[in-house]
Amino acid sequence: MMERRQFLKNALNATTLVGGSAVMAKAGAFPLGAASANMSVGSLAIDTLAQNQQYYKRFNEALKVKPHLKAWEGVTADISPTQVSWQGTLPSQMHNHHFYRNGPGLRVRNKTRYAHWFDGDGLVNQFALHKNGVTHKAKFVETEKYRREENAGKFLYSSSGTRIAHAELAKSPQSISQANTSLLPVNGELWALWEAAAPYRVDAETLETKGEQAFSDALKGVPFSAHPHIDRQGNIWNFGKVSLSGQYAFVIYHLSAAGQMKQFKLVNTPRDSYVHDFAMTERYLIFYLSPLIKGKRNEVYTESYSWYGQKEGRVFVVDKNTLEAVADIPTEPGFVYHFGNSWEQGNALVVNLCWYDDAYVFKTAMADLVGEQAPNVKSRASQLVINMTSKTAQLVKSPHGMEFPMFDAQFVGQKTQIQTGIIRGSNPANPRYNTVASYNTQTDNMDAYEYGENVYVEEPIFVKKQGSNKEGEGYLIHTYLDFIKDQTGVSVFDAQHVADGPLATATLPYYLPLGFHGTYV
Structure with missing residues (x-):
């Protein structure tokens, strides 16, 4: 059986049969992504320690006068189940389903705080939807990095966007994965994804971490990016970015709906762009x-x-x-x-x-x-x-400004005209993402609901109406943070009448850090 480094070396030296496909590229060594020089000695480490301490104090002082920073304050422990009631009526087809979100949750250890939005150990939030209300709980993805740093009581590695004093040299991208970007439901589990490493498997009910997803020895540790796409047959497509001594490539993944490998291949790319x-x-x-x-x-x-x-x-x-x-x-x-x-x-x-x-x-x-x-x-x-x-x-x-675009997945790969997402508010002096929107690209019509200047909204997930084959007929579900009331809420909209406001809203008695992406099961 072939290990990752040998697979990549063989693939970049000659034509190698991989997953039933031939791969051509040039030879080289596999770099370790975010890993680099050890920062544990010298004046640079001293300077970095001072910067870490300064940023920790700076954030805490700023939080007193900038309450919107609660969005990135983070949490320090798992969250036990909490039940809250709906205001309004949840559509019956959404009873007994689950809405999940993932994002950077743990952002501070031992008076060292991450400075970049990308940084923070993955926190998976589960919102169990019932007729009368929502039950919320959350749990950290227990990656190798999380377990080691939890035991040490401090950050051990520099992260995607923050340099940590006295950081250890990472063995591989997998050893520093934060699993904090998105979630892919596969075979009754959730895969917690990060850009530069393999997925972590999470129990969809208990949120317990079940370990890394292994595809093959050849692909062990090769990145499986955080934005897989699912075709109309349910197949999963994704890529992982690798570079070997100046040769840049994507590993293209083609999986079954059950997460089984159908084929994969190394494809050379002309430059090492951020993707x-x-x-x-x-x-x-x-x-x-x-x-x-x-x-x-x-x-x-x-x-x-x-x-x-x-x-x-x-x-x-x-x-x-x-x-x-x-x-x-x-x-x-x-x-x-x-x-x-x-x-x-x-x-x-x-x-x-x-x-x-x-x-x-x-x-x-x-x-x-x-x-x-x-x-x-x-x-x-x-x-x-x-x-x-x-x-x-x-x-x-x-x-029109828009981010986190979504669409009616039953029409994936077919011509559509409606996409949903979040947009900035109407006050140009305070242009936060506080608005949920449905945008018709053919008519240029924007159907939007603005929460107010004290709110951040998060990516809405489209849920198609049962039995419908009409584009856009369904519901939007999303979370939002009110940083003045110190509350995170869950809202459900009629996707064809967003401006009318939520059909149902449930508000937690606490607030959660902003995340990135989620899923509905």
């Missing part, structure tokens, strides 16, 4: 390679990337049948976190995405939560139209 998500049509996987490009490895992962605005963006397309790259198309420079539904239209691919004009949100706005340096930076609901005959791509930007 968070991708798009999928019936026949293709589509990646946007921004000019946010990785350079010299850095102990802090986000600091490894630099923005090259003079370079073009690139649209990289992989055929789902052969797992071969079939297009590498130059387009305008920009930055994308999240994609919506995408489809084939004649010889074109139409890709919904949330477009930033540059990577300021990645490099600066999310890097210092206390400073809140870029409140007006926003992504726009946009479409990328790719001509597969002429190998050209055109970006069509809407005037």
Whole structure:
């Protein structure tokens, strides 16, 4: 049986049969992602310790006058079951279902605090939905990193966006996984996902961590990214980003609905761009390679990337049948976190995405939560139209800001016109994401509900109405944080009448840290 390093070395030396597919690439050594030089000696470690202590104090002082920072305050322990009642009426088809969310939960240990939004051990929140109310509980994903640091009583490793004094050298990306980004329901379990490591399996009922998801010895420790996509047959598609001595590649994953490997393949890419998500049509996987490009490895992962605005963006397309790259198309420079539904239209691919004009949100706005340096930076609901005959791509930007785009999953890979997400509020002087919205890309109509200036809203999940085959007919469920009332709430909307307000809301007697992504089962 082949280990990860040997698999990658073989694949990049010669043609290797992998999962039934041939792989061609060049030789090299496998870097350890966020891991880098040991910070445990010298003046640099002393300086970093002072910076850690300073940021911890700075955050605590800022929290007294900036209550919105409660969104990133974090929690320090699992949360026991708490039951609250609905205000309004929950649709009957949602009785006895579960809504889950994942995100950075534990953000401080031993008077050291993470500074970047990406950082924090994964906290899985379960909201059990019943006719009369919601039962909430939450539990940390017990990754290798979490267990080691829990025993030590301090952070042992530098993280995605925060340098930690006296940090240990990580053995691999898996050893520093925070499993804090999203959740994939598979075979009655939840897979807690992070960008640069394999999933952690979580019991969907108890939230107990069951261990790492193992695909094969060859893929042990190879990244399985945090945004898998599911096709109409239920198959799971994903990628993992690897680089070997200057050769950059994606591992493309094709799994069954039960999480069993169908095929995988290493596909070379033209540059080492930061890639968070991708798009999928019936026949293709589509990646946007921004000019946010990785350079010299850095102990802090986000600091490894630099923005090259003079370079073009690139649209990289992989055929789902052969797992071969079939297009590498130059387009305008920009930055994308999240994609919506995408489809084939004649010889074109139409890709919904949330477009930033540059990577300021990645490099600066999310890097210092206390400073809140870029409140007006926003992504726009946009479409990328790719001509597969002429190998050209055109970006069509809407005037509407949107993030965390979702859609009616029964139409995945088919032409749709409705996407849901979150948008900024109407006050330009205080433009927080406090609004849930449904956007019709054909009519340009925005159906939105704004909570108020003291609220952050989180990604709404679309739940289709039972028996419906009409796009957009269903419900939206999401969480929100009211940082003045110190409450987190769960709300359910009629997806076709968002502006009318929630059908049902349940409010917890405490507040939770903002997360990233969730799922409904």
